[in-house]
Amino acid sequence: MSQLNVSMIVIGDEILNGRTTDLNGSFLSKYLFKKGLTFKSLRFIHDDIEEINKALTDSMNESDIVITSGGIGPTQDDKTKTVLANFFGKKIIERDDVADIVTKNYIRFGRTWQPGHNYYHFFPEDFTPVSNPKGLAPGIAYYEESHKKLIMAGPGVPREFSEMVDQEFFPLIKKYYSERLGEFHQTVIRTTGVSEEKIFFELCPTLWKDLERYGKVSSLPHTIGIDIVVSYTADSKEHQNKSDDIKKLIDSTPLGPHVWQYGNTPVNELVFAKARELKNTFSFAESCTGGLTSSKITDLSGSSEVFMGGVVSYANEAKENFLDVRSETLKKFGAVSIETAEEMARGAREKFKTDFAVSLTGIAGPSGGTAEKPEGTLVIGYAGKNFSGARKFLFPGDRIRRKERFSDMALLILLHLMEGKINQ
Amino acid sequence: MSQLNVSMIVIGDEILNGRTTDLNGSFLSKYLFKKGLTFKSLRFIHDDIEEINKALTDSMNESDIVITSGGIGPTQDDKTKTVLANFFGKKIIERDDVADIVTKNYIRFGRTWQPGHNYYHFFPEDFTPVSNPKGLAPGIAYYEESHKKLIMAGPGVPREFSEMVDQEFFPLIKKYYSERLGEFHQTVIRTTGVSEEKIFFELCPTLWKDLERYGKVSSLPHTIGIDIVVSYTADSKEHQNKSDDIKKLIDSTPLGPHVWQYGNTPVNELVFAKARELKNTFSFAESCTGGLTSSKITDLSGSSEVFMGGVVSYANEAKENFLDVRSETLKKFGAVSIETAEEMARGAREKFKTDFAVSLTGIAGPSGGTAEKPEGTLVIGYAGKNFSGARKFLFPGDRIRRKERFSDMALLILLHLMEGKINQ
16 A cells, blocks of 8 residues: 655645635645645645746645645636646536536525536546535546546635535545555544653653554654654454454553543543533633633533533633622632632632632743742632632643643543542 | 746655644745745755655746745754755855854854864855854855856754745845845734625726725635735835725725724734733623634733633533523523623623623534534624624634634624724
């Protein structure tokens, strides 16, 4: 099974002009990695015939598969279809099969397409039209038999592009390269509280080598810790076995207690799923994160089932008035302290009448740090039925990154609360 | 003055493997646009000698200036320096001037560099070492006299790269291409409440043409409206005149009342600056945005001066208990209503004892919409001394984008409150 290379060309002025940030390239890089394909190169070019031709030639030299995004819309700027037709010496003709696809795309949006509306149904001969599950313009595919190259053109709109890649392009890749495409799997080990150096030099000096027996190993720093990813091709039974073996291996090392997930689910989704499963409710009291933890939960549709609300108690007065934190506690221990965090969590739990509450108080920086409580200090308080407590952390990064890390850590603590891993 | 083209090559596996999202390419695209340079092409390639050579050749054919990021660190993976030296037929030699720069870079971080530590001071002859204001590895620059091409290599770490581009690379571009580089300026007109179609087809059909007399016009959709950008080269006096003329022009059209800023400052920064200037305090009551508005304000260091806190009143009970919204109001008008929003804002203002308070209640989707209150409905309530009110909006997008739009709109309402534009 030889490596299958993919090159991508992003066509259009918007990204090179700084008007929008690329989403399609970064989507494809993650997608291809998960599918076990090699992302060979990524080019951003202007909507210019000569540039598109050159990028196509170069990309086809490098890779088996070329994917473009952008320029398949209905206006005169949209040159991709014409350039591709010319590139492969094909005529553009009026095609009924394409008109059918376009008609269906329109119906999906409650609209009616008529041939006069645009030129979607003028399409290169021998090319394959591709359904656009989230948009109107059909995608384009062409398999060049003699060199075994597959060229596919998708839309520039990110939600249309990602859907088309997953629903339409990947099946085409499977069709033409099945013998070179294994079933690709990953076992993801997500840890917290230990640095890369600590894991691979101190705790488990042979771990990297041991894991390499199962596949390609990579170590990726994440907001609240290090993710270790083992990637391999295997059928699902073999994958299950490998995954089980890796878990056993990790559990036998000092890294075991630091693993918080075997898998790749964002922590806000884990919290939401667990709360739903157990019919638990929760609330937050946030100081240094200013509402970000609550916001992450409410990114998920349906979160009102389990999340009752939160208080952003930025000022000390708000901590007293909304959360019943005692002014003596604030005076004696300060706003960033185990004692204050615990009272904040208890106050939120009582006021919101939830099963659990988690609080955050800390110093996001870049100012406000002291020798005793340096920038990056975070105290997370928690409260459940008949118990409460708090834990102290120290996180690197700038203000924005720390807010990310702080809030993810609070969500992990909440997950552990619901799982009964923290019960005093 | 002929157009100055820049090509960029991002070297390294991390982005093509989906491990990190590109920041340097998107930084450079925005930066070059602001400086009036043309971003000709952007390539992502692997850390591979052959690929780097090919990308260099192609980029130099297309552009006057080539900027690379990545591969200038101390390890064996870091091939950029060697490849560049070979590319231009230069030897790598031990250089005292480079050692000086490296020594200074280390001192800046409170560390001491010694020649044994790494090979930073082995550097191509005739190349210019570039100071790294935020890191250790020096950047690389080479001006190829005969073809008037400037090649510059910066680090892959985004905060190091962006700083080096601004502090070091841009001055070099000025030095070698001064005659082709004008002073570049923009007048940015930020609007809200009107669509692109409405502006350019209905309200001001001649506006685009009228603005084109001053420079290049572009229209960029933003979270809460359309930004119209006019870009031109001019000295600062000329810029001032153009800018004044553009403002006068806009004010004479029906678009005038829809402009909320001539400039490019994010709305959270405008709010913070205005509150500081006027010594105003404020608070939020958030439902559908789940804390995002508060979080945006607390992204800014020092915001505790003006921001007292917020309540994320996701459940109706929280609206009653924390914000004194009357249960009759909720029953009669519903959670998403002018009446509830107004009571939420008044409750927040009283409870947090702030000069102003703004509330948000709405339907972010993808479910919960009705015929009367469709998905995307947002009601913003506001309260000041002796007055309160609420306004209704409808925003497109998915859940995440709507949260972005909702919260930015709430910040704009708060800005207008402090400016006295809303006073009843």
